[in-house]
Amino acid sequence: MEMTEKTVAEWYANHPISAPHILTKLKNSRGSLDDVEPQELYPFDQDHYDGLDANARLADNTRMKPGDSVIDVCAGLCGPARWFATERGVQVTGIDISPNRVEGAKKLDILVGMQDQVRPILASAMNLPFEDAQFDAAVSQESFLHIPDKPKALHEVLRVLRPGTRFSFTDWVMHTPLPDDEQEQYRQRFACQSMLSIPEYETQLGKAGFDVVITDDVTEAWGDILARRLKMYEILDAEAERAGNPSKGDEFLKMYAKFVSDVQQRRIGGVRLTAEKPQ
Ligand SMILES: C[S@@+](CC[C@H](N)C(=O)[O-])C[C@H]1O[C@@H](n2cnc3c(N)ncnc32)[C@H](O)[C@@H]1O
Structure with missing residues (x-):
């Protein structure tokens, strides 16, 4: 694991969206952890913006169909992966660099009896432990901001997809170059290694x-x-x-308020890109 990846994994080790938190909230709200349905996890296990609608967009854009083999790159607790498997009938492999999230994903899979449909694996997006051309679709949500070498990760995603299939993902982008000290603040506070502009992303996808x-x-x-x-x-x-x-402290709220304001002023923002591996 590269040093920056270790920092990211540590950052997520203290994240409030974790399996122990989810299990506590669920137990408090329903009284026991018996016979939990996959849908009961949806309010808690999605670590991206726009919840289940965002999953649906990625599923539609990649043209997922029942029986497909899908890879979720940086899958977190495999919340989206369980949604794709339950709602679209696909098999999902979810890779993530954070050991606590991969272990948490396995626990949540067992809780709702989805071990056969969703496979969480500890791995780096920059070095996918799979043969070439194994998957029918690839997705990712708000994760590439943490990846130090995005071209390498994009190349890996292309490699494991079958020809003619698609990768659809969301990520933070920088609309105007931020001064170095502000980029450093994002690195420190959100473990954000770098942000590309939308045209830079399109170029990198083409180069991959x-x-x-x-x-x-x-x-x-x-x-x-x-x-x-x-x-x-x-x-x-x-x-x-x-x-x-x-x-959580003033510092966190102040930085989050700056993040919101930077997005509202279009200094930074978000993109959903969908790209196809040529035949
Ligand atoms: C914002 S969370 C998104 C999780 C999930 N996609 C979701 O929507 O619920 C970002 C995830 O990226 C993972 N991650 C960051 N860098 C990674 C890398 N280089 N390789 C694999 N996973 C990584 C983190 O551990 C974290 O779980």
């Missing part, structure tokens, strides 16, 4: 060997989603303080 088929700039939608998330964090923070628990 993909044909770009759809580019959706999702910055405006993310501006609204993120503003709602900031409000939620502020409320949770105030509640934690009132209950005598340590708050």
Whole structure:
């Protein structure tokens, strides 16, 4: 594992979206962990913006069909992977660099009896442990920002896809180059290794060997989603303080507010790109 990947894995080791948190919330809300349905996890196990609608877009854009073998690159707790398997009837391999998330994904799979449809594997996106041309679709959500060598990861995704199939993913982008000190703040606070512009992403996909088929700039939608998330964090923070628990701290809220404002001002933003491996 490269040093930057180790830093990312450590950053996610302390993330609030984790299997222990999910199991506690579920147990508190339904009283036991018996006979949990996959759908009951959906409110808790998706670590990306726009929830289940975002999954549906990726499934549609990659033209997923029942029986397909899908790879989710940087799959987290395999929340989206379980959704694709349950709602679209596909088999999903979810790779992730964070050991606690891969272990958490396995526990959640067992909880809802999906071990045969969803396979979490500890691996780097820059070195996929699979033969060439194994998968019928590839997806990823808000993860490439953490990857130090994006061209290498894009090349790996192309390699493991069958010819004529698609990769659809969302990621943070930089619309205007941010000064170095601001990029460093994003690195420190969000483990964001780098951001490309949308045209740079299209170029990198082309260089890897993909044909770009759809580019959706999702910055405006993310501006609204993120503003709602900031409000939620502020409320949770105030509640934690009132209950005598340590708050997330002003620093976190200040940086999150800067993130929201940078997105709303289109300094940075989001993109959903869909690219096809030529026949
Ligand atoms: C924002 S989360 C998204 C998780 C999942 N896609 C979802 O939507 O629920 C980003 C994930 O990327 C993983 N990650 C970051 N860098 C990685 C790398 N180089 N290789 C594999 N996974 C990586 C992190 O461990 C984390 O689980």
